[in-house]
Amino acid sequence: MSSAERSNLDLFCPICSAVRDSKFIEYDEHCEIHGFELAYHITAYECMTCGEELADPANPELMDPVYDAYRAASGTLRPEEVKAIRERSGLSQVAFATILGMSPATINRYEMGSPLAVKEDNLIRMAGIPSAMRMLMQQRGHLLKPGQRPA
Ligand SMILES: [Zn+2]
Structure with a gap:
């Protein structure tokens, strides 16, 4: 599930306490939920002033795909x-x-x-x-x- 490169956004950075020019980033991550090792793909933005990672406004529920992957792996209820x-x-x-x-x-x-x-x-x-x-x-x-x- 790869996303095309997206252009910079002006997003509020809580570290800078200001709206900052932010660049699109994406990477693969993994975690363990109830004993299941899960791989997932992160899309986010990075404050170009301080480097803080900011939530992707197009994907605010960051953990939803991870939980979906967990349910698919474990067969647990939705x-x-x-x-x-x-x-x-x-x-x-x-x-x-x-x-x-x-x-x-x-x-x-x-x-x-x-x-x-x-x-x-x-x-x-x-x-x-x-x-x-x-x-x-x-x-x-x-x-x-x-x-x-x-x-
Ligand atoms: Zn910042």
């Missing part, structure tokens, strides 16, 4: 799939997290795009199986407040 499973259960994020023994902030992060570890992925997939969800509700449903129960 954010919209996590949300769809939860919504089918009829539970709010807080109630769903309670039933699965996770924190509501974690469920929220997964639905917003954070990559799931395989263990959490398996648990959320299980919650998508109606008979497994009934079992979880029998086991942990008493932890829900009355208003949190599915209709």
